[in-house]
Amino acid sequence: MSRVDRSLRGAAAIVGVADDVSPTGELDRFGRDLEVAMVLDALADAGLTLADVDGVCHPESAVAFAEYLGVHPTFVESTMTGGSSYEVHVEHAAAAIAAGVCDVVVSVYAATPRSDRTQGRRREWRRPAGPNPMAEWDMPYGLRTPMGPYALAAARHMHEFGTTSEQLAQIAVSTRQWAALNPRARYRDPIDIDDVLASPLQVSPLHLLDCCLVTDGAGAFVMTSAERARTLAKSPVYVLGAATCTDHMVIGQMPDLTTTPGAVSGPRAFEMAGMEPADVDVLMGYDSFTITALLHLEDLGFCKKGEGGPFAADGHLGPGGSLAMNTNGGGLSFTHPGMYGMFLLTEATRQLRGEGGERQVAGANVAVAHGSGMFLSVMSTAVLGTEAAL
Amino acid sequence: MSPARTTGETPAPARFEPPVGVESEAFWDATREGRLLVQWCTSCDRGVFYPRVFCPHCAAGADALEWRTASGRATVYAAVVENRPDAAGAKFSGGEPYCVALVDLEEGVRMLTNVVGSPPAEVRSGMPVTVTWEPLSDGRRLPLFETGQTAP
Numbered sequence: 001m002s003r004v005d006r007s008l009r010g011a012a013a014i015v016g017v018a019d020d021v022s023p024t025g026e027l028d029r030f031g032r033d034l035e036v037a038m039v040l041d042a043l044a045d046a047g048l049t050l051a052d053v054d055g056v057c058h059p060e061s062a063v064a065f066a067e068y069l070g071v072h073p074t075f076v077e078s079t080m081t082g083g084s085s086y087e088v089h090v091e092h093a094a095a096a097i098a099a100g101v102c103d104v105v106v107s108v109y110a111a112t113p114r115s116d117r118t119q120g121r122r123r124e125w126r127r128p129a130g131p132n133p134m135a136e137w138d139m140p141y142g143l144r145t146p147m148g149p150y151a152l153a154a155a156r157h158m159h160e161f162g163t164t165s166e167q168l169a170q171i172a173v174s175t176r177q178w179a180a181l182n183p184r185a186r187y188r189d190p191i192d193i194d195d196v197l198a199s200p201l202q203v204s205p206l207h208l209l210d211c212c213l214v215t216d217g218a219g220a221f222v223m224t225s226a227e228r229a230r231t232l233a234k235s236p237v238y239v240l241g242a243a244t245c246t247d248h249m250v251i252g253q254m255p256d257l258t259t260t261p262g263a264v265s266g267p268r269a270f271e272m273a274g275m276e277p278a279d280v281d282v283l284m285g286y287d288s289f290t291i292t293a294l295l296h297l298e299d300l301g302f303c304k305k306g307e308g309g310p311f312a313a314d315g316h317l318g319p320g321g322s323l324a325m326n327t328n329g330g331g332l333s334f335t336h337p338g339m340y341g342m343f344l345l346t347e348a349t350r351q352l353r354g355e356g357g358e359r360q361v362a363g364a365n366v367a368v369a370h371g372s373g374m375f376l377s378v379m380s381t382a383v384l385g386t387e388a389a390l
Numbered sequence: 391m392s393p394a395r396t397t398g399e400t401p402a403p404a405r406f407e408p409p410v411g412v413e414s415e416a417f418w419d420a421t422r423e424g425r426l427l428v429q430w431c432t433s434c435d436r437g438v439f440y441p442r443v444f445c446p447h448c449a450a451g452a453d454a455l456e457w458r459t460a461s462g463r464a465t466v467y468a469a470v471v472e473n474r475p476d477a478a479g480a481k482f483s484g485g486e487p488y489c490v491a492l493v494d495l496e497e498g499v500r501m502l503t504n505v506v507g508s509p510p511a512e513v514r515s516g517m518p519v520t521v522t523w524e525p526l527s528d529g530r531r532l533p534l535f536e537t538g539q540t541a542p
Binding site: 155159253 | 405406407408409410411414439440467468469470471472473474475477478479480482483488490491492500501502503504511514515516532
């Protein structure tokens with residue numbers, strides 16, 4: 001793999017964001033309607049318009065979406081890595097901007113799994129048919145996805161390091177404490193460890209409250225050059241480092257169930273930023289399940305491998321703790337439409353702008369958005385910072 | 391070629407029946423006689439799973455790959471229990487919780503499987519298991535692994 005080139009550092013910035021969620025878990029709009037609204041809202045947040053857009057990211061087809069928008073971009077990006085897609089878009093868009101491929105990039109997400117069900121709408125997304133590794137070697141055995149692979153990782157982590165269900169539960173408890181401070185969170189009532197352990201076992205060792213929500217949700221971000229960012233409406237949130245790594249797709253091919261490819265993407269992103277975990281004020285670590293967040297803590301270097309359990313149990317992660325993690329309430333309590341990575345970015349941006357309201361982390365200058373896609377398969381890390389962090 | 395199946399009156403199989411990949415016909419044919427094959431790279435001397443047209447360890451071509459009969463002995467790498475078979479869409483357990491596990495074969499490859507022969511919640515990482523077979527509707531057999539058995 002190539003050496004880390006730091007020329008990307010500070011070259012591009014997120015300048016506009018938008019998202020749409022509801023405490024009911026359902027939105028009125030869906031599909032392209034919702035996507036376009038997010039793009040326009042994010043552009044308005046930046047003080048830009050569609051006429052400024054020359055880069056489009058969409059995990060299904062950026063070309064089809066650009067046509068729908070009526071723009072003629074010089075940069076299209078359709079990378080689909082599951083939940084981490086939008087962190088990958090950050091990395092690639094920043095690189096494209098730094099290289100002069102384009103100037104203003106939009107990335108968008110909209111999914112409405114809850115109202116699709118209640119409204120009886122057909123979902124567009126389908127499992128691929130025909131012979132493929134997952135169908136041939138996994139599906140006969142009834143491993144529920146996405147939960148099953150994460151449960152296997154939790155089981156192996158418990159076996160190797162003595163991690164307990166109580167320690168995993170503490171992550172859900174701390175995250176809920178943050179959600180209580182977010183008026184837009186789906187669940188805000190406090191929970192304790194016993195509540196998590198008393199919630200129904202799904203794929204053991206994971207309980208229901210170890211698992212993320214299923215909600216509607218949508219969001220977008222806009223990025224442009226650092227130079228241009230300083231002329232726009234809001235304080236720039238600079239991309240200081242970004243890196244992605246994948247080491248498998250189906251869980252049986254993951255080399256080590258206790259170490260994710262975040263152990264590569266994290267250090268690379270930090271190196272590019274010239275920073276280390278101790279410099280991070282807000283960690284937005286994709287929490288599809290409690291075990292997912294625990295693995296991030298270790299692989300990004302906030303604690304040593306195997307020590308994620310004790311680290312979480314010591315209450316480091318909630319409001320007032322030593323590491324502000326998932327301050328919006330996370331996928332566990334805020335929202336989770338399926339590919340949650342967009343919300344890591346909207347919250348990180350708001351924290352770095354000081355727009356966090358009651359949950360604002362005082363003086364936040366550096367945030368990490370760490371996305372996880374598919375079955376711990378694709379990790380993408382973005383180190384973001386304010387002007388003061390440059 | 392799989393024989394034409396009757397439709398209509400035939401109940402859906404209890405298992406999702408795996409398709410046969412272009413690289414894995416030999417694997418599935420051998421299951422008909424209860425033999426577990428592992429693809430082996432003669433260039434780097436390592437097992438390959440799932441079957442491929444080249445070696446993912448050393449990039450040797452198909453000429454370097456051969457089929458070997460596995461011992462059938464394996465060790466549980468990680469095991470979980472599906473407590474909601476309905477949520478998983480799985481009918482093969484008759485609604486009862488079942489164990490899904492990754493097992494490491496003696497030949498150094500890892501497979502997903504179901505571990506049977508013990509209550510599912512008692513299956514642990516590190517337990518020795520041995521291959522056992524469950525018939526599929528077309529005469530192929532699905533490899534499962536069971537606890538408490540010595541080598542065949």
